[in-house]
Amino acid sequence: MKFKVLVVGDYGVGKTSLFHQIEKTIPGAEKKPSIRLELIEFTRMIEGKEVTVNLIDIPGRELSNEYRSKHYLNTNGALVVYDITSPHSFRHTPFWIEELFNYSGFGNIPVVIVGNKSDMREVSQRTLNPIDAKEYVFRLTRTSIRENIENHYAEISSKSGKGISQMIDKLIVSMINHREFLESKK
Numbered sequence: 001m002k003f004k005v006l007v008v009g010d011y012g013v014g015k016t017s018l019f020h021q022i023e024k025t026i027p028g029a030e031k032k033p034s035i036r037l038e039l040i041e042f043t044r045m046i047e048g049k050e051v052t053v054n055l056i057d058i059p060g061r062e063l064s065n066e067y068r069s070k071h072y073l074n075t076n077g078a079l080v081v082y083d084i085t086s087p088h089s090f091r092h093t094p095f096w097i098e099e100l101f102n103y104s105g106f107g108n109i110p111v112v113i114v115g116n117k118s119d120m121r122e123v124s125q126r127t128l129n130p131i132d133a134k135e136y137v138f139r140l141t142r143t144s145i146r147e148n149i150e151n152h153y154a155e156i157s158s159k160s161g162k163g164i165s166q167m168i169d170k171l172i173v174s175m176i177n178h179r180e181f182l183e184s185k186k
């Protein structure tokens with residue numbers, strides 16, 4: 001089984017750092033040649049299934065909407081990243097999700113809302129409470145329950161690598177369930 005997964009989110013939330021941390025953290029993860037966008041590929045055994053993920057890092061700015069939306073086609077799932085020290089980046093997550101759902105070609109797709117920079121909780125008083133993100137994930141899942149989509153919240157640190165492999169595996173399980181749903185409708 002093969003899945004295309006995008007990493008999206010505002011400028012500076014840590015998408016590229018996460019991308020490189022995945023390369024280090026996930027066994028067998030390998031960078032692939034690609035033009036302009038960065039791509040890594042890895043394979044996981046999940047629920048007895050061999051799953052290959054193509055993960056693509058989408059810059060938060062620079063690219064036009066049109067260019068981004070082209071890359072969204074045939075996306076099976078996404079890591080929607082915000083920075084837990086940046087309320088603005090969290091408020092902007094619905095924008096990324098709407099864009100993904102509009103252009104994925106599948107309509108709604110499984111997402112993990114990712115609160116990055118969890119290491120900052122130790123040094124800063126001004127970090128976001130995950131309760132709002134969890135509430136948002138709950139509401140999002142309710143709107144796509146008929147498509148058998150379960151979304152998740154994950155708090156991670158792209159600096160230390162904490163929480164990254166669990167986050168990936170949650171997304172993979174959701175993408176497997178969603179694909180089974182899509183195939184049952186054929």
Ligand SMILES: Nc1nc2c(ncn2[C@@H]2O[C@H](COP(=O)(O)OP(=O)(O)OP(=O)(O)O)[C@@H](O)[C@H]2O)c(=O)[nH]1
Binds near residue numbers: 017158
């Ligand atoms: N403390 C901490 N800093 C982080 C973490 N992840 C990323 N950063 C820092 O945040 C800054 C932005 O990280 P990037 O990975 O370049 O962000 P990006 O989302 O790829 O940004 P664009 O590509 O411009 O959209 C850098 O200075 C990183 O070192 C983290 O988990 N903890």
Ligand SMILES: [Mg+2]
Binds near residue numbers: 015016017058059
């Ligand atoms: Mg980047």
